[in-house]
Structures are given as structure tokens and as C-alpha cells.
Amino acid sequence: SQQGEEDPQALSIQEGENATMNCSYKTSINNLQWYRQNSGRGLVHLILIRSNEREKHSGRLRVTLDTSKKSSSLLITASRAADTASYFCATGDTGANSKLTFGKGITLSVRP
């Protein structure tokens, strides 16, 4: 069954604005990851946050995790047209085969 639920389902912003995407999940996790998917392509890993972390940064990306609320947010600052893509959160479990359970994704459109 699906673990992550992203919201909003679609987001349209102007270039230069910040984009905030949220993800909620249901069960305990080892880590939460965000992936990007350009139209008709595979997924690209963006950032990972572990269950004992609250915030991480990578370039223009900032991810937060609130395990008490079972939620995460991804902030993309100073968005660019090239950020237009679908964004998925995925929860990971522990073990040798760290299976991921993906949400349905958020479609982000950045207008030039």
C-alpha cells in the first residue's frame, strides 16, 4: 500500500519564487527521500533525511522531517524553469534491501 501522500498534487509558480511541497506518511520509517522525475524519464535522487534528523540542506533544497506528525516538507528556493518536474517522496525501511515506498507525486511547473 502507498506510504507517502504528497500535497499539493500540482503546483505552479513563477521563476524565482520558492516552492514548498509536503509529504505525509503512515508508519514508522528509517529515512525519507525525495526524488525528481522529468517527464517520461527515470527518477533522480535529490535528498535523504534520516528519522533522527530534523532538517537537511543541499544547494537550493531544504528538507524537514517531523516524525511526531509523520510529515516532511521539501523547499526549493529561487526556482528555475528547469525545476519543472514531478517530485516524489519515498519512505525507506532498514535492512540489506532498503525498499522504498513512493507517494503519488507532485507536479511542479515553474513559469519563465
Next chain:
Amino acid sequence: DAMVIQNPRYQVTQFGKPVTLSCSQTLNHNVMYWYQQKSSQAPKLLFHYYDKDFNNEADTPDNFQSRRPNTSFCFLDIRSPGLGDAAMYLCATNLAYTDTQYFGPGTRLTVL
């Protein structure tokens, strides 16, 4: 560059005609995954290999099989494709006990 390669990128088959999708990787990762992603949906894990150990998800139909002849290659066989099997099929890899998965570009399967 080390990468995950999927062939073909687009596959058209007829209803009921067996089809094989291919994935290869130069990352020397010991875990390989196959996901099915239908339009505007989350990627759904079908099965994965940890080295030669095959792990099937409980809800993966029997119509889907997989082979991993060596570390580098993994195949997805669909024995009798139905119209509902039309989807993007994504291959991913990772090193055991690490969390980030590396995805190929996907194979878009059309069933006529």
C-alpha cells in the same frame, strides 16, 4: 560514467504476446529493483534481487517474472501482457545497506 541502462526505451507489444525488458548497470550494486509506474501514479515495487536472492512483492501478479543472470543484468519478463500492464517500467539499483536508489530512464510499454 557509471549508470543504469534500460533497453528498449519504448516497447510495443500485442495483447498476450510475451515481452522482455532489460536492465543493466555498471555500478556493481548487489541489489536490483523493478518498479511499475502507471500514468500519474506512484512507482510500485514489483520485485527485487539481493545478489541472486529473488524477492517478490506479495501483490505482484504471476504474469511478471524476473531473471538476474549476473550482477550487471536483470530482466523483466511479462508472460502474457494485458492492456492493464501498459506502464513505465523502472529499474533501480543500490548497494546493500545503503538507502539511495539509482534509477534507469525507464521503458515505456504499450500493449495493443
